[in-house]
Amino acid sequence: MGIQERKEREKERRRQQIIIAAKRVFSEKGFNKATMEDIAKEAELSPGTLYLYFKNKEELNASLSLRILQYINIRLTHVNKETAFSCDQKLKALMEAMYDVYDFDPLVIINMFHLQSSETLKNLSGSLLAEIKDLSQKSIGAIAKIFEEGMEKGFYVNHHPMALADIFWSMFSGIVLWEASKKIISSDKDYLKSTLATAFELFERGIRKQN
Amino acid sequence: MGIQERKEREKERRRQQIIIAAKRVFSEKGFNKATMEDIAKEAELSPGTLYLYFKNKEELNASLSLRILQYINIRLTHVNKETAFSCDQKLKALMEAMYDVYDFDPLVIINMFHLQSSETLKNLSGSLLAEIKDLSQKSIGAIAKIFEEGMEKGFYVNHHPMALADIFWSMFSGIVLWEASKKIISSDKDYLKSTLATAFELFERGIRKQN
Amino acid sequence: MGIQERKEREKERRRQQIIIAAKRVFSEKGFNKATMEDIAKEAELSPGTLYLYFKNKEELNASLSLRILQYINIRLTHVNKETAFSCDQKLKALMEAMYDVYDFDPLVIINMFHLQSSETLKNLSGSLLAEIKDLSQKSIGAIAKIFEEGMEKGFYVNHHPMALADIFWSMFSGIVLWEASKKIISSDKDYLKSTLATAFELFERGIRKQN
Amino acid sequence: MGIQERKEREKERRRQQIIIAAKRVFSEKGFNKATMEDIAKEAELSPGTLYLYFKNKEELNASLSLRILQYINIRLTHVNKETAFSCDQKLKALMEAMYDVYDFDPLVIINMFHLQSSETLKNLSGSLLAEIKDLSQKSIGAIAKIFEEGMEKGFYVNHHPMALADIFWSMFSGIVLWEASKKIISSDKDYLKSTLATAFELFERGIRKQN
DNA sequence: GATGAATGAGTATTCATTCAT
DNA sequence: TATGAATGAATACTCATTCAT
Numbered sequence: 001m002g003i004q005e006r007k008e009r010e011k012e013r014r015r016q017q018i019i020i021a022a023k024r025v026f027s028e029k030g031f032n033k034a035t036m037e038d039i040a041k042e043a044e045l046s047p048g049t050l051y052l053y054f055k056n057k058e059e060l061n062a063s064l065s066l067r068i069l070q071y072i073n074i075r076l077t078h079v080n081k082e083t084a085f086s087c088d089q090k091l092k093a094l095m096e097a098m099y100d101v102y103d104f105d106p107l108v109i110i111n112m113f114h115l116q117s118s119e120t121l122k123n124l125s126g127s128l129l130a131e132i133k134d135l136s137q138k139s140i141g142a143i144a145k146i147f148e149e150g151m152e153k154g155f156y157v158n159h160h161p162m163a164l165a166d167i168f169w170s171m172f173s174g175i176v177l178w179e180a181s182k183k184i185i186s187s188d189k190d191y192l193k194s195t196l197a198t199a200f201e202l203f204e205r206g207i208r209k210q211n
Numbered sequence: 212m213g214i215q216e217r218k219e220r221e222k223e224r225r226r227q228q229i230i231i232a233a234k235r236v237f238s239e240k241g242f243n244k245a246t247m248e249d250i251a252k253e254a255e256l257s258p259g260t261l262y263l264y265f266k267n268k269e270e271l272n273a274s275l276s277l278r279i280l281q282y283i284n285i286r287l288t289h290v291n292k293e294t295a296f297s298c299d300q301k302l303k304a305l306m307e308a309m310y311d312v313y314d315f316d317p318l319v320i321i322n323m324f325h326l327q328s329s330e331t332l333k334n335l336s337g338s339l340l341a342e343i344k345d346l347s348q349k350s351i352g353a354i355a356k357i358f359e360e361g362m363e364k365g366f367y368v369n370h371h372p373m374a375l376a377d378i379f380w381s382m383f384s385g386i387v388l389w390e391a392s393k394k395i396i397s398s399d400k401d402y403l404k405s406t407l408a409t410a411f412e413l414f415e416r417g418i419r420k421q422n
Numbered sequence: 423m424g425i426q427e428r429k430e431r432e433k434e435r436r437r438q439q440i441i442i443a444a445k446r447v448f449s450e451k452g453f454n455k456a457t458m459e460d461i462a463k464e465a466e467l468s469p470g471t472l473y474l475y476f477k478n479k480e481e482l483n484a485s486l487s488l489r490i491l492q493y494i495n496i497r498l499t500h501v502n503k504e505t506a507f508s509c510d511q512k513l514k515a516l517m518e519a520m521y522d523v524y525d526f527d528p529l530v531i532i533n534m535f536h537l538q539s540s541e542t543l544k545n546l547s548g549s550l551l552a553e554i555k556d557l558s559q560k561s562i563g564a565i566a567k568i569f570e571e572g573m574e575k576g577f578y579v580n581h582h583p584m585a586l587a588d589i590f591w592s593m594f595s596g597i598v599l600w601e602a603s604k605k606i607i608s609s610d611k612d613y614l615k616s617t618l619a620t621a622f623e624l625f626e627r628g629i630r631k632q633n
Numbered sequence: 634m635g636i637q638e639r640k641e642r643e644k645e646r647r648r649q650q651i652i653i654a655a656k657r658v659f660s661e662k663g664f665n666k667a668t669m670e671d672i673a674k675e676a677e678l679s680p681g682t683l684y685l686y687f688k689n690k691e692e693l694n695a696s697l698s699l700r701i702l703q704y705i706n707i708r709l710t711h712v713n714k715e716t717a718f719s720c721d722q723k724l725k726a727l728m729e730a731m732y733d734v735y736d737f738d739p740l741v742i743i744n745m746f747h748l749q750s751s752e753t754l755k756n757l758s759g760s761l762l763a764e765i766k767d768l769s770q771k772s773i774g775a776i777a778k779i780f781e782e783g784m785e786k787g788f789y790v791n792h793h794p795m796a797l798a799d800i801f802w803s804m805f806s807g808i809v810l811w812e813a814s815k816k817i818i819s820s821d822k823d824y825l826k827s828t829l830a831t832a833f834e835l836f837e838r839g840i841r842k843q844n
Numbered sequence: 845g846a847t848g849a850a851t852g853a854g855t856a857t858t859c860a861t862t863c864a865t
Numbered sequence: 866t867a868t869g870a871a872t873g874a875a876t877a878c879t880c881a882t883t884c885a886t
Contacts, residue, residue, distance in 0.1 A: 174385020596807020
């Protein structure tokens, strides 16, 4: 019924409200220094309410990563669907997507690295963990597919497509993290976009066949 | 005097003993789950003793990063000192150095990212922070110098050398982190060395002038 | 009026529904580990509804005890009403009643001990507390009366009837509790009935005049 | 060495200090309403210190029970060692022992019933649980042995000795609990000793052969 | 210097209870 | 009446740090 639906939507809105608050607080203080009470206050809710929507602090954090993975995945799926695109166009679209990922959430990359610790992973519910793994693999796979196509068409030098995807992804996240560090250490200006642009350019030159 | 000196050396030995224990424990449990007691046990010392050599947990961790930064710096300085090397040789030597950095301490990259949080940096003593900043800048500068030389000699395409250094360093640390993640999530084999090799190859092709 | 009455009856039915659910949940988890939500679910009601019928968790628990006290009281009143019974018959009837009390609710004895804590009793409303006291005293009084009669008729040795009643009651509840403990600790078979039978037999021999 | 020993003794003294504080607090407030902070304050220690000596709240409570079980066991062992005692004397000594148990710690019986919940038992470490089981069985066994001897010598009517032991123990603890309840409900005077005396007398008459 | 027992502030999580709908 | 989402006080337990020996 309409009521069911409205409730469902209301519930989803609360989840988003909490996720957004958590994002702000985790970004500012980092996962360990952020307290659930901080997040509750930021969301203008009580601590208990957070637990109606997320099993625990770890899962709340993981949900942030999940959200960006979902975004990444949607963007990459779109790129691969464009059958009319040339290799060049696909590569450009991929780079555009990565810029947007950064704009969508410049700090979640950092949170995603919190997932590394096996101790952390143990506390996640199976379904959430499965979803994260699945989306990660799909995303990297989508990137790999772009490179594979380019090789098949003879534009790119031969390499294992998955390895290229890993490198592309690592380079992107490495730069995001490193620029974040630099900003803290040397209060530098934000060179991220231009650094990324140069990196993408080098990468393209690196994989393209030269004649 | 001799006694002074011997004491100093003894003290330094203790510091190293603790740093090595800390490295092991941080590697296994991560910075936040590792307790000072864990580290003390690993070092076969009592918790109180740790505080005779390090102001607090944050500084102990920072010292690990400092140690690898020192190693990196020494290696890069050596590369730049080899005036007889061609650009190619210097680039190769740089890559070799990075492999060795990884072998020297495969996990410290992860610890270094702990330094990102501004909250963390606030707890460091000024002198330690200064030393870290200094070594970081020197290291990146040394990398940049290699690229600069290549450009001056007309081998490499024109880019801001510091930007290239950032990209090179980001790519390296991004790959180390990402491969570590993958190992945890999918218990994959360790492709790090081959991924790094491919990445370096692409990078070289990317910066080299083509004719 | 008829409507009033129907409402009243409806209300009482709900109370019983909740009490039965609470009994099941308290039995399984114990008073402190059982949550109001558990009970609400078991009763197929919402948590808020429980508070329309019971002031708080303590009173809900006390109501369980009250219910068995009412049952005990009815049974014992019946025994004493049987003026045609001999002393022996009354004692047998008393023992029968205690078996039935156990069958009626094997776990409520344990819940009744929750009432012991003075902190717990402080939270009960005056009227409920008064009713519990009243029923307790009536029940013990009814037991005492049986022994008193036996003494007057010269069958039982002389003792304070109330003391005998206390002993009889303590022995019964002590055995119920102890057998429950044993079952948990050593997963023993259920010897309760036979232990009770032996205890009652000894008790009877103990109080009966011998000649 | 002497130092080792002194430390060991010091540690044991702390444990006792905490146990005594816990006994007071649990007695007054009951297990669930008593907080670890209450106990720490009573012991004039900090909350953290309690955890240096007891794994958690449940084990602290279980240690109280263990302590009285040890006392009971020592007393009953002594009774059985007195080979010169007649059956009558042994029974008297058993009854004396139970009076002393009550004096040793009138409230721990109540705490012992907290152990019943299987949820509670799950939180105890294996060794502690094993020790509790062992002492319980030894104690009941020692009581049973007294009755067995009496039967063999033809003084007592034939029953399963273990069943008699259970009844004796249940009667004792049932009376202790019931008298505690009564004191709370009706602010009665403390009839415990005289009730126990009567109960023991009846029990003795119950098991003794009559001729 | 070295110890390790003691500290006590800090926090994730629970759950009885309320109240707007 | 009935609901169930929201509350927020309460608390067991941890662990970096200290300091008397």
